Amino acid sequence: MNGSKNIGLGLLLLLTLGFSSVFAQTTRVKGLVTDKSGAPLPFVSVFVPGTAFGMVTDAAGRYELQFDSPKDSLRFSLMGYKAVTIRIKPGQEQVRNAVLESSAKTLSEFVVKRKKERYRNKDNPAVELIRLVIDNKSKNRMEHYDYANYNQYEKLEFALSNLSDKIRNSRFTRKYQFVFENQDTTKLEGRSLLPMYLEEKLADVYFRRDPEKKKTIIKADKKVSFENYIDNRGLSAYLNHIYQSVDIYDNNMMLFTNQFLSPIANAGPTFYRYYIADTITTADSSKLIVLEFYPRNKMDRLLEGKLYITLDGNYAIQKADMTANKEINLNFIRDFHLYMDFEKTPDGRYFMNKNTLMADFGLFKGSSGLYGERTVSIKDMVINKPMPEAFYAGSPVVENENETAKPDSFWMAHRHDTLTTAETKVYQNIDSLQNMKSFKRTMDIITFLLAGWKSVGTKFEVGPVNTFYNFNPVEGFRLRLGGRTTPKFSKSIYLEGYTAYGFKDQRWKYYFGGSYAFNHKSVYQWPVRAIKASYQHDTKIPGQELQFVQEDNFLLSFKRGNNDKWLYNDIFRLNYLHEFDNHSAFQLGFKHWRQSPAGTLSYYKGTGMADSVKRIATAELSLEVRWAPHEEFYQGKNFRIPIPNKYPIFTFRAIAGVKGLFNSGYNYQNISLNIYKMVYMSQLGYSEVVVEGGYIFGKVPYPLLTIHRANQTYAYQLQSYNLMNFLEFVSDRYAGINIDHNFNGFIFNKIPLLRKLKLREVAAVKVLYGGLSRDNDPRLDPSMIQFSKYTDGTPITYTLGKQPYIEGSVGIANIFKLLRLDLVKRFTYLDNPLISNWGIRGRVRFDF
Structure with a gap:
């Protein structure tokens, strides 16, 4: 679960930790609550008047209450029944039954009295x-x-x-x-x-x-x-x-x-x-x-x-x-x-x-x-x-924020229910609380711990803390320091940047960027209509695509297998994003990218290293169209965490490489479509389904092909292939499907030893079809950049043939209510060198 989302939940849950009460003498009371006919009454409130001690009866009408108080009475209440108060003996263990009399309803006739017999649907x-x-x-x-x-x-x-x-x-x-x-x-x-x-x-x-x-x-x-x-x-x-x-x-x-x-x-x-x-x-x-x-x-x-x-x-x-x-x-x-x-x-x-x-x-x-x-x-x-036909057109939800802010007099006249005295004061109390210096300091600490950002004044933040330090085989020990502006600096302008240094490669890396919102709102407040420009000089692992996580997050320093084939990138981006009220959006972009191999990765032509390629330069124009009907999300700065619902999300991308533009060396076109859908199956749980495909037109070197998303970390990633190595497979055409299913304990709940632990079973399967045209296969053309190899000449990079790449997993979720562990199995391409056929991957997720 992402840090910024944790702030919202942490704000509501933080004060619930560690609460306790100081008690005096212990009183234990248990019993049965029934109506006048003797039928048990579930969900009856049982409490000690004048204290905070209380509970509700279970489905059989029984209760058991333990408390430390000198109070000598117990009160029972249920909607539609007259409340009853009975006397108890403080400091003793006792049984007290209660009978409630109906108040809102008048009993007309008793129809059926439940008998102790085998239940069945037939003739019932x-x-x-x-x-x-x-x-x-x-x-x-x-x-x-x-x-x-x-x-x-x-x-x-x-x-x-x-x-x-x-x-x-x-x-x-x-x-x-x-x-x-x-x-x-x-x-x-x-x-x-x-x-x-x-x-x-x-x-x-x-x-x-x-x-x-x-x-x-x-x-x-x-x-x-x-x-x-x-x-x-x-x-x-x-x-x-x-x-x-x-x-x-x-x-x-x-x-x-x-x-x-x-x-x-x-x-x-x-x-x-x-x-x-x-x-x-x-x-x-x-x-x-x-x-x-x-x-x-x-x-x-x-x-x-x-x-x-x-x-x-x-x-x-x-x-x-x-x-x-x-x-x-x-x-x-x-x-x-x-x-x-x-x-x-x-x-x-x-x-x-x-x-x-x-x-x-x-x-x-x-x-x-x-x-x-x-x-x-x-x-x-x-x-x-009926309303006029034109009335039903447009967005299903219409809200003008400038018109929905109403005075207290409006709410008093129009709200359906009267607020309690405490509810009427909560607006003012929270506003007063946020203006207190001590509360601001406390919230700054919470924000730093949960999101990793520390305010410097009111207009600037430093972070995120989880990227300050990490390590990898290319850079060795790496330090990074970054910052960004806040809406207090400007709602229309947003600036961000960082600088980093690798002690092994002894190189500086940096990034700086800025955005301008044409609708004069915060540049990350939906709907966004903003232009963004950025320049990045940094490292990257080819084929690693992460969601909601910085690539130099400290926890991603730990990876399995060989992980020393990287890139040095110089990337300039210019994008315009336009979002609509119906949750559709388009993005126009320009990207100038210069990539150089780093670590043990090298680009070369022919059969030897003599004809090496130091750098590849491209210039791309892009269009992305996204439609996410009824989408909801938690908005962080620079990212969004979607709130799952039953509606699909469609993302279409079209990219055109232009040869000769800013020394770009290649003409090509790349189109792709990604469809995400949460499928709910009632008692059987739910599945997260991703279907995607893409096609590249034109002749390009393999580093510009689709390098399929691999994962060599020990974290389970939903949209990556968790037992595929970085740079292992490339394609110019592909189609795949990922299905990740959570049974919500449907099976474990029926096993006595497991249901007490409230564990939940999960299963997943990922299938990827792909291929490479003859024009883009460097094995058939020595003049092209050849596939990567290990130092002993063993190939690193392959293409997908008639057989798809398949991996599956089964796992246990809800361990300690947060952790998921999967046993992952790779089923195809098992002869590729230095791969893992099996693996255990973990994921932290907050679920109810």
């Missing part, structure tokens, strides 16, 4: 009912209408929960007491919440069924800003990615970046057990069936809870209360609840007018952690009122 009235719900899904969705429009309010909140007095009163937080005084003890019974992030959005949404189009016009947008330290837009995108909008009528619901099978999915009866709990009558005399559902396998990524189903012939969901089993293979999420409410339309159908997702995050077991909540509310639904 609960399964017959859920099949009716499934059969009627299409007419109970918004897509049933030709047109619909409504007003939508979204609220996303993150808060530190149950902070101990030790943390609040420590010497590190004494200056921030005005923040700690803003705790909310009323919103979530049994927990004390300290809001740290709040985001609100108000929009008008328009839907058209045929052709399907959804257009969102954002009217107002307000959020806590950490813009001095992190990408505020990227942080918002990532948090909303974790808390995506969900629809129970979809077969799969995305919760915390993972797919959960809906209880009313077409395949629901295969994975869930259903029980009819009771029939109730609402205030408007409508009858509902309460249906409980549970996963057949508690370790699968499935939900459990209650559905309230209408009996008016629509078999629609009127309310849903869902969570997941605590044994499920999730990281950092100790508990979550998803509530959905539906409202009746004039034509007798139901639409979801409110859903709330609440989650308790924690890095370690204990009472302190991070609480997150997202609420989406809909009102003023209008059905089958």
Whole structure:
């Protein structure tokens, strides 16, 4: 996971580390919570009034609470039931059961009482009912209408929960007491919440069924800003990615970046057990069936809870209360609840007018952690009122940042829910916090540790720290120092550069570049419309292409096998990038490149070293077109980390080498296409799929051919070939596919010894076809630069024949919740010298 993305996550998770409480006498209470009929009640809040001690009952209605406090009472509460308080004996171990009485609903009749018998779908009235719900899904969705429009309010909140007095009163937080005084003890019974992030959005949404189009016009947008330290837009995108909008009528619901099978999915009866709990009558005399559902396998990524189903012939969901089993293979999420409410339309159908997702995050077991909540509310639904055809054209999301900043009076009049007192203060408190010198110093340290950059004043940064030192066979010990400007220097102009020195080759390297934004925004703020010029004099490994990582990162100093064939490069680049609101973009470029072999690499013609080539010079014109529909990303400086979703990303490149331009020696054309797609497979996990291909027209020496991406580090790289050597294969035409699949523990969850470790299985396969035309094969033309060889004459570089290059891997992910280890096997071209047939590669990745 990249450092800049870690800043956003670290800012929210940092204070959850090491929290603890100071206790007095220990009280242990356990018991069962039921309703008046004796049926167990899951998800009941059990807490000690006046303290931060609390929990929720499990799926069987049981609880077990241990705390140190002289309090002598315990309180039980659940939405739709009257709260109950019972007396307990402090300092003792005891059993206390509780019975809750329904408040919002009146029991009409008891239909079925669950019996202890073998569960089966056949002749099961609960399964017959859920099949009716499934059969009627299409007419109970918004897509049933030709047109619909409504007003939508979204609220996303993150808060530190149950902070101990030790943390609040420590010497590190004494200056921030005005923040700690803003705790909310009323919103979530049994927990004390300290809001740290709040985001609100108000929009008008328009839907058209045929052709399907959804257009969102954002009217107002307000959020806590950490813009001095992190990408505020990227942080918002990532948090909303974790808390995506969900629809129970979809077969799969995305919760915390993972797919959960809906209880009313077409395949629901295969994975869930259903029980009819009771029939109730609402205030408007409508009858509902309460249906409980549970996963057949508690370790699968499935939900459990209650559905309230209408009996008016629509078999629609009127309310849903869902969570997941605590044994499920999730990281950092100790508990979550998803509530959905539906409202009746004039034509007798139901639409979801409110859903709330609440989650308790924690890095370690204990009472302190991070609480997150997202609420989406809909009102003023209008059905089958079309807008003009031209209205639906253009971007699906329309936002004018100059018009969405609204005063507090607007929000008070238009937000669907009233904020709590603590929520109303969070905007002001965070602004005040960021203006404090001590907080700025703390954030500078955090930014340096997580991203590797240190501010020098307000207009310049030095870094990244992980490139200050590294080593390699060509340069030996290498030192580097770099820096860049910040938006405080100029929003339209961005400057960067570095200098480095290799103590073995005794050469200086350097880079300097600058960008100018024509839209007078930050040159790395989407959508970018900027021109950039740069010049680099440095080393490079031919065939190594890295994502989001500097090539001279210290960790990349460690490589397997022979790694002494490098290049000295002098590269001048001039690019214009133009991004559009619909996430398409084009880039025009010019590149003048002079490359010289370094280390033991040499360029020569004929059969000997006498006719050596000291330098190759090219001048290229390029066009890149990229389309990434619905793309979201975390924006760092000089790079972007995409936030995965189900939509593909297309990248097309066309390059033309021009002979004679700035002493360029070659005419050629190079076209390539890359398609990336995340494929979600519900209970079977997800795959990252990359399909790519390219073709080179013209006669060029092999260093200008496609040198296939190799990896000789010990890090697992998704889009490189992890057992291919640098410079091993070149082509002028190629096609390949990479599939990397994560099963999310689908297999390991069924193995008792493995499921407790919450490990996840992964597998990958990479296939590459390629070839070389006769015109570009130096083995047929001595006048061309010949393929590289080792000092003993053994070839280093080869072409791909009729047989593709294939490698595959199987591995274990989620080791310590972060590490992935793969056993990689190479299946073809095993006779090439100095290759590895097997290897172990590692990768660090943050996943829920």
